[in-house]
Amino acid sequence: MPGRFADYVLDSVNEHMSFLEMLDVLNEELMNRDEDPVEFDYDCREGICGSCNLMVNGQAHGPRRLTAVCQLHMREYNHGDTIVIEPWRASSFPIIKDLVVDRSSLDRIIAKGGYISTKSGSAPEANAIPIEKLISDESMDYAACIGCGACVAACPNSSASLFTAAKISQLNILPQGDTERKIRTTTMVDQMEAEGFGDCSNHAECEAVCPKGISITSIAQMRKDYMKAVFA
Amino acid sequence: MILDAKIPEGPLEEKWTNHIKNINLVSPANKRKMSVIVVGTGLAGASAAASLAELGYEVKAFCIQDSARRAHSIAAQGGINAAKNYPNDGDSIYRLFYDTIKGGDYRAREANVFRLAQVSNNIIDQAVSQGVPFAREYSGLLSNRSFGGAQVSRTFYARGQTGQQLMLGAYQAMMRMVGAGKITYYPRHEMMDVVTVEGKARGIVTRNLVSGKIESHAAHAVLLCTGGYGNVYYLSTNAKNSNVTAAWRAHKRGALFANPSFVQIHPTCIPVSGDYQSKLTLMSESLRNDGRVWVPKAKGDKRHPNDIPDNERYYYLEELYPSFGNLVPRDVASRNAKMVCDDGHGVGETGLAVYLDFADAIKRDSREAVEARYGNLFEMYERITDENPYNQPMRIYPAVHYTMGGLWVDYNLMTNVPGLYALGEANFSDHGGNRLGASALMQGLADGYFVIPYTIGDYLAGERTSSFSTENPEFKQVEKDVQERIDKIFNVKGKQTILDFHRRLGKMVWDNVGIMRNAKDLEKAIEEFRALRAEFWSDVKIPGKANNYNKYLEFGLRVADFLELAELMAIDALDRDESAGCHLREEHVTPEGEALRNDKDYAYVAAWKTNNVNGKLDVELVKEELKFEFVELKQRSYK
Numbered sequence A: 001m002p003g004r005f006a007d008y009v010l011d012s013v014n015e016h017m018s019f020l021e022m023l024d025v026l027n028e029e030l031m032n033r034d035e036d037p038v039e040f041d042y043d044c045r046e047g048i049c050g051s052c053n054l055m056v057n058g059q060a061h062g063p064r065r066l067t068a069v070c071q072l073h074m075r076e077y078n079h080g081d082t083i084v085i086e087p088w089r090a091s092s093f094p095i096i097k098d099l100v101v102d103r104s105s106l107d108r109i110i111a112k113g114g115y116i117s118t119k120s121g122s123a124p125e126a127n128a129i130p131i132e133k134l135i136s137d138e139s140m141d142y143a144a145c146i147g148c149g150a151c152v153a154a155c156p157n158s159s160a161s162l163f164t165a166a167k168i169s170q171l172n173i174l175p176q177g178d179t180e181r182k183i184r185t186t187t188m189v190d191q192m193e194a195e196g197f198g199d200c201s202n203h204a205e206c207e208a209v210c211p212k213g214i215s216i217t218s219i220a221q222m223r224k225d226y227m228k229a230v231f232a
Numbered sequence B: 001m002i003l004d005a006k007i008p009e010g011p012l013e014e015k016w017t018n019h020i021k022n023i024n025l026v027s028p029a030n031k032r033k034m035s036v037i038v039v040g041t042g043l044a045g046a047s048a049a050a051s052l053a054e055l056g057y058e059v060k061a062f063c064i065q066d067s068a069r070r071a072h073s074i075a076a077q078g079g080i081n082a083a084k085n086y087p088n089d090g091d092s093i094y095r096l097f098y099d100t101i102k103g104g105d106y107r108a109r110e111a112n113v114f115r116l117a118q119v120s121n122n123i124i125d126q127a128v129s130q131g132v133p134f135a136r137e138y139s140g141l142l143s144n145r146s147f148g149g150a151q152v153s154r155t156f157y158a159r160g161q162t163g164q165q166l167m168l169g170a171y172q173a174m175m176r177m178v179g180a181g182k183i184t185y186y187p188r189h190e191m192m193d194v195v196t197v198e199g200k201a202r203g204i205v206t207r208n209l210v211s212g213k214i215e216s217h218a219a220h221a222v223l224l225c226t227g228g229y230g231n232v233y234y235l236s237t238n239a240k241n242s243n244v245t246a247a248w249r250a251h252k253r254g255a256l257f258a259n260p261s262f263v264q265i266h267p268t269c270i271p272v273s274g275d276y277q278s279k280l281t282l283m284s285e286s287l288r289n290d291g292r293v294w295v296p297k298a299k300g301d302k303r304h305p306n307d308i309p310d311n312e313r314y315y316y317l318e319e320l321y322p323s324f325g326n327l328v329p330r331d332v333a334s335r336n337a338k339m340v341c342d343d344g345h346g347v348g349e350t351g352l353a354v355y356l357d358f359a360d361a362i363k364r365d366s367r368e369a370v371e372a373r374y375g376n377l378f379e380m381y382e383r384i385t386d387e388n389p390y391n392q393p394m395r396i397y398p399a400v401h402y403t404m405g406g407l408w409v410d411y412n413l414m415t416n417v418p419g420l421y422a423l424g425e426a427n428f429s430d431h432g433g434n435r436l437g438a439s440a441l442m443q444g445l446a447d448g449y450f451v452i453p454y455t456i457g458d459y460l461a462g463e464r465t466s467s468f469s470t471e472n473p474e475f476k477q478v479e480k481d482v483q484e485r486i487d488k489i490f491n492v493k494g495k496q497t498i499l500d501f502h503r504r505l506g507k508m509v510w511d512n513v514g515i516m517r518n519a520k521d522l523e524k525a526i527e528e529f530r531a532l533r534a535e536f537w538s539d540v541k542i543p544g545k546a547n548n549y550n551k552y553l554e555f556g557l558r559v560a561d562f563l564e565l566a567e568l569m570a571i572d573a574l575d576r577d578e579s580a581g582c583h584l585r586e587e588h589v590t591p592e593g594e595a596l597r598n599d600k601d602y603a604y605v606a607a608w609k610t611n612n613v614n615g616k617l618d619v620e621l622v623k624e625e626l627k628f629e630f631v632e633l634k635q636r637s638y639k
Helices: A019-032 A104-110 A133-143 A150-154 A161-172 A181-194 A205-209 A217-231 B012-022 B043-055 B093-103 B110-129 B162-179 B245-252 B285-289 B316-320 B330-342 B359-365 B367-385 B440-460 B473-492 B498-512 B519-539 B551-575
Strands: A054-056 A085-087 A095-097 B035-039 B058-062 B183-186 B189-197 B200-208 B214-218 B221-224 B263-269 B292-296 B354-357 B394-403 B420-422 B604-614 B616-625
Touching (some): A104 A161, A150 A205, B110 B162, B162 B183, B189 B214, B214 B473, B221 B245, B245 B604, B263 B285
Parallel strands (some): B035 B058, B035 B221
Antiparallel strands (some): B200 B214, B604 B616
8 A cells, every 4th residue: 555755844842852752742743633643663662672663764763873763862853854754664564554564574484483492391400501601692692683673674675684694693503592403594584585575685784774783694694504404 | 258369288388389289280182172362472471372382272362562572571671580599699499589578578478479489490491491691601601690689699681681582582482382373373452351251251352453353352261461550650661552451451350459559669760851751761770789879968969970079979878778788679769769859969950860870880890891781771871861871970760660569369370250360560469569670570481481381270170161152242242342432432532632641640640659658648649530530531532543553542542541540559559558668658657767567457468349430439458468477577677
């Protein structure tokens, strides 16, 4: 369903407001004029739930590095600026309404192997398997993904490679995740393709916009593991 | 009405193990024929959904977010407690139990809290096996840190994102079962009401938040894992969509609501900056390990904090509580912050803030060491305030964070409505009058991974032959009730937005049922809540339509429920004519200004039944007397 742009003028913005609070103010004004508010997704407003998803002047999550749009503040802008806001753009994220999109494709990728198959109650003692600190820290770097989909929105191919690779890498480099390494990698990558996401051609736009700074080394890890799984 | 908590007999250490030995089981073949609805997919809901599906039950999981992973458990920062005693500093299951009971100011059930401590270690094992990247030492073994209210280091953590990592572990376990076809998954669905058939919970009615469609879902049991009600205050650290509706709807169908006035105000949040503010951001309590809390000794001192010499600073927590210092429990820290600010020592533009200073920690351990511990929190602070906490102290102020009150449950986590369970923050059971830091993650996961998988079988074993479906007239009736409620709110067609009402409600609750309470203000607040509710139903404006995505309709219906809950909170706070934990009645303080309990008259759980809401709440108080067989009730002291 094709969308359209609408122009709004806001006078009551100050520099301490967050970007989403600015949109709250806009919506209050619209409702007070008996117009429909602009729908957008949000929840925690502290950069961790991954709900918010706005293209701001063509950049996923706006201009500030390592910052989800809910943590962007209006002090980034000057009085009189025009700001263009769009939803995530990717055919695998169909539009629901206004700025709200459907990202359930990411859930379906996780459901295909983004886990370690351990049943509740079956775990060994936590310290039974020591993990080298550097490996554990690297795993945490990948695990920081908030699943917002900015990587997809920024990618010229609309690839979900960074999202998928971050989960694959987090789990594959841990001793606990090693057993399912091959099956996890192939099924998740296949699902990514089945959802209509494009492939990676090393633009690295994803890393540039990722609010958690997840590195594309994860994509290298994913490819290495995929090759090993397919050819070994 | 008499409440039976169903606490097993026997010594404290054996209650849970004996209970497991004696309760009924459902055979694997029969589990496949039994269904369970799980509402909410935070730590409690996701872990319960995963665990029950692994056992073989047919599970339906619902959440209001677009993905289960976004539930607000994701935002917990600091850590999760367990009695592993890896640091060899004298921890034990008993000590974790004791600290939790004492931290809760002796208003929690002994048996529940002991069980929580018992299963705490399994949670760490479980999470590590799921690939949760907890912090580790160079040895490759797990690292611990200390938290408020304890003198041992028992907190496991994953940088400042422990909640996120545990949440993703539970979410992934759940998605594994979604992939296996054992869980039917309903994101962007809100539970609007619970359905009972012949007195037993048999399902729910939901609203599809995308299409607006009202739908019925039937099951042999219903688990509410829907979190707390901190957003009744409008400004809180909760996510914007966190709400009380599922629990409140269940309450209005007969489930008792326990200790609603027990609300935790977290001491270390970023202060309010203006009236457009939509939420408050927490800075993890773990910061108090290294940060020193102070205010200027001189009232109204407007100098830059770095220009105020040490001897002109009042390190009030260190001076007043020498043995716990900056690590006193949350309620004590919050109350003291409010008192020094009320006394004129507050800092920042509004005067409603105190300093949390890392200069000494940076001098002692190096900037790199502090960055390794709290880097992401410091970044978050700077992003919001535009001030660099490496160079000047943070400004912090208390904010509503967690609600200890919730649906009353027995030892099996079942409410007084058969087949209706409440897990995690949605229930009242383990934290008494105050929750210790790093205990919420522990409780949510304990309930979901290690309690409900056992206790639900005891009930379901007796339900094998029951027959019901969404075709039952009870479902049709509840669907009709839900539709009428939606029509009613649209038909008000008033002038004020939902936000107008929510802000006003929030301020009333904060002012009167906040950090300090007194009978006079509570009585006044009860009248104010009634008046505001009447105004809401005659002047609220809901935009858009009911049959598509409409966030303001969702908010409108939730605020309507908060307006009723607020009155019950004030009624409860008024009834509890003592101070306990976070509930400080100004009439009841020790000469040193600490909370003064009255164990003779108030050692009970206040479980409320709301019969009717007609201008005012028509309520009944049902008491569950708390029996302390294993710990001695003492005046809590952190001096």
